[in-house]
Amino acid sequence: MKSPTDPRRARSRGKLLDAAVDLLLAGGAAAVTVDAVTRVSGVARTTLYRNFPSTDSLIAEAFRRLLPTPEAPPSDAPIREQMIQLGTSMARMIQDAPLQQSMWGWLAMGRGAGNDDEVGELRRGVVDSYAAPLHTILSAAEADGTLIPGDRDLAVAQIAGPVVLARMIGLRPFTETDIEILVDDFLRSRLAADS
Structure with a gap:
């Protein structure tokens, strides 16, 4: 071997x-079949x-190759500006990348239930791409006393969740003003009293 x-x-x-990515971009996950990939790639x-x-x-x-x-x-x-900038970047990434919706739908169908395979790595990669930058902002704000410590994953859901849901069910795209409202609602519940 x-x-x-x-x-x-x-x-x-x-x-x-390369062949799988090309097929995915052209026709979504359904287009990525063994026959199509081997035909396009020339690999047995x-x-x-x-x-x-x-x-x-x-x-x-x-x-994973296409994950922005x-x-x-x-x-x-300031924390508010950091969160608005990050939330706006997330919203753009979610709304402007049609493949994101295809990927979420594909993952939501329960593909590859294990966490120790490529599908599990993709799930972790998706979570990390959204969570890591927000966790960094929240950690610094909690450490300096600006924010009351709390569940950082819940914070990701509160900021990115509505944008993802809107994209998945076909609501209008979120604007920067919408992101400001999400961030302000979040901050109201987590700002330390002396901030």
Whole structure:
């Protein structure tokens, strides 16, 4: 068996992923089939299965390649401004990337229930792309006493959740004013008394 660092294996894996990404962009997750990926990549079916144990793992890895990350705001700005900038960046990323909706729908269908496979890595990657920058802002504000410590994952849901839901069910896109309202509502519940 070839080592994972074998250049031929890496090249084949790269071709398979390139093909899966192209198919995903062109036709969504349903377009990423074993037959289509092997045809577009020119790589044999057996090689595909040596690199990816399932079509779901291949699709998850293709989505991970396309996963955008929000822009982190400057850390010296006031907390409200940091959160508005980050929330606006998240909203743009959610609303302007049609593939995001496809990915959430695909993940919501319960694909690959394990956390130790490519689908689990994709789930963690999605969570981290939204949570990590907000956790950083909240940690600093809690440490300096600006915010009352609280559940940071709930904060992610409070800021990004409404934007994701609006996108998923087809409501109007969120504006910066909408993000300001979400942030102000959140801050009202978490600002320390002396801030």
